[in-house]
Amino acid sequence: MLIKFIIILCGIQTIIHGSDDILFYGPGLQPQKIVMPARYFFINITSINEETYKPEIGRSIAVEIKGNSMNSAHCRIWTNVLDRKDGSFIVRYKVYETCDMMYINIYYNSKPIRNSPIKLKGPILPDQCVCPEQDFQTWLKNYECPLSYEQIDKDLKPFGKVRMKPLVEKIIEKYHNPESTSFCHYVVKNNKLYRECYGKHVGFNMFVDNILLSMARKVRLPDLELVANLGDWPLVKKITEPLPIFSWCGTDDTFDIVMPTYDITESTLENMGRVTLDTLSIQGNIERKWKERDARAFWRGRDSRIERLKLIDIARANPDLINASLTNFFFFRDKEKEYGPKIPNISFFKFFNYKYQINIDGTVAAYRLPYLLVGGGLVLKQDSPYYEHFYGQLKPWEHYIPVSRNLSDLTEQIKWARGHDSEAHKIAKNGQNFANENLLPQHIICYHAVLFSEWSKRIEGNVVVKEGMTHVPQPAFKCSCNNNDRDEL
Numbered sequence: 001m002l003i004k005f006i007i008i009l010c011g012i013q014t015i016i017h018g019s020d021d022i023l024f025y026g027p028g029l030q031p032q033k034i035v036m037p038a039r040y041f042f043i044n045i046t047s048i049n050e051e052t053y054k055p056e057i058g059r060s061i062a063v064e065i066k067g068n069s070m071n072s073a074h075c076r077i078w079t080n081v082l083d084r085k086d087g088s089f090i091v092r093y094k095v096y097e098t099c100d101m102m103y104i105n106i107y108y109n110s111k112p113i114r115n116s117p118i119k120l121k122g123p124i125l126p127d128q129c130v131c132p133e134q135d136f137q138t139w140l141k142n143y144e145c146p147l148s149y150e151q152i153d154k155d156l157k158p159f160g161k162v163r164m165k166p167l168v169e170k171i172i173e174k175y176h177n178p179e180s181t182s183f184c185h186y187v188v189k190n191n192k193l194y195r196e197c198y199g200k201h202v203g204f205n206m207f208v209d210n211i212l213l214s215m216a217r218k219v220r221l222p223d224l225e226l227v228a229n230l231g232d233w234p235l236v237k238k239i240t241e242p243l244p245i246f247s248w249c250g251t252d253d254t255f256d257i258v259m260p261t262y263d264i265t266e267s268t269l270e271n272m273g274r275v276t277l278d279t280l281s282i283q284g285n286i287e288r289k290w291k292e293r294d295a296r297a298f299w300r301g302r303d304s305r306i307e308r309l310k311l312i313d314i315a316r317a318n319p320d321l322i323n324a325s326l327t328n329f330f331f332f333r334d335k336e337k338e339y340g341p342k343i344p345n346i347s348f349f350k351f352f353n354y355k356y357q358i359n360i361d362g363t364v365a366a367y368r369l370p371y372l373l374v375g376g377g378l379v380l381k382q383d384s385p386y387y388e389h390f391y392g393q394l395k396p397w398e399h400y401i402p403v404s405r406n407l408s409d410l411t412e413q414i415k416w417a418r419g420h421d422s423e424a425h426k427i428a429k430n431g432q433n434f435a436n437e438n439l440l441p442q443h444i445i446c447y448h449a450v451l452f453s454e455w456s457k458r459i460e461g462n463v464v465v466k467e468g469m470t471h472v473p474q475p476a477f478k479c480s481c482n483n484n485d486r487d488e489l
Contacts, residue, residue, distance in 0.1 A: 021047045022113050024106060027442045028091065031102065031120060033142040035218050036441055037127040038271035040092045040280055043106060048087025050289055058083040060109050063091050067102035067124065070480050075099035075124075080272060082284025090280050094272045098480035099124040123480065130474050131481035132191060132220045136453060139219035145446035151392050152451050155250070155257040158242040161460045164225045171227050171243050172198060175235055182230040183245065184208065187465050188452075191220045194469040197230075204230040207262035209472050210269050211448055217474060219449075222456035223463035229256065232364045244455075249364040251385045258389045259451065260444050263367040268441040277348050279374045279440050285349040286375060290425050296321055297380060297414050298354035300346065302328040303335070304362040307382065310407055311360060312339050321414045323354065352377050355424070356417055358410070359400075361386060373399070374435035378428040380413055389447060390438055399431040 026041030067075035076096035133139040182199025234256035247256035267278035315324035357377035365386035
């Protein structure tokens, strides 16, 4: 019996194909509409779960993706299959040139599954192509982005219609302190990017550059301007006038407009590229099933907060409950003799040899939380005034176990988890499902797109490129848009 139906995941419409017990679905099955650095989709053998999975099942799935290009019979495509070891698989592939036609073949026990191959007519573009969709709303729909996000609505609520020129002048006057703050004023005009940066340390502008350039290659962005904070700490206290500064982290007592962190954004844009840690690769590198994992809480990190030192004290007093060590000393170098020796970093994938994952703030929110959730460990999350763009959707005791700010109940919560293994496992799976429904590359790009779109609607008057701003060009790449060769510079 052939299956083809539609489900809704967090506002995203997903078409599922397959046969009675093998389903395949995800944005990578619509590569003509959804352009990403690495496309991806999922295969699910519905009759198998984590308990019944055996290694030979992982070896039974094979995927072949091939196509034709404008210039040859073979389109250059790199394919990678990630085994989640529960009867489901993530298929990633990277397209290096425009493909006229693409075929996705899925094999189970060396035989093509029903409804395979999938035949896809081009043009199927590589991510480097500057071939923007002209209508932004059509692109959002094609990309399957939600119409809105609660956090975006909340962040933009203090700002009605705004005139950017006087606001940017106020921001520069108040926050231009080269030794302590760094930020950039960005303008998108006619789908071209310009910026002017302030501060001594502005190297992190590459992360804002990259997401704006990436989006401008895919869709004609509305004219807009914004100020992006390049530091960790949100800047605009609520005791002051609300000034629109975009930051990677927020707090309840600041007005900063929160973007997805530079870390998860880079892992989105460099998927199957220069990064090895992302929300897809983690799931294909888990070595142990839940029941095989060490029933202790695990943590590694540097000394960027006093509670991290306290964690070491707690771990030393409870070695049967916690494996925690510091990997570097910077903020408390005078404490290294007491809390050291520092130990070498280990692969993040090895974290999930343990059932429980401790998440403690660093200088601000610990940006590793998306990866801890997607790895299927039970997250013990410290209460925090800091948040990332998705924290408002997380629910304690449903997606994670809360821990007090001073860690006073940490051992108690670990003991609860050890005594309630099935409930703990369910919370861990809920957290993993949340990450898969909200924190994969498609979701991160959608969040940026909706945020910039909604912000552009609040800007009054013409957006003007200020004299002296630096033009940030697209990387040079020879590309075929709509089957017509042209050089995009």
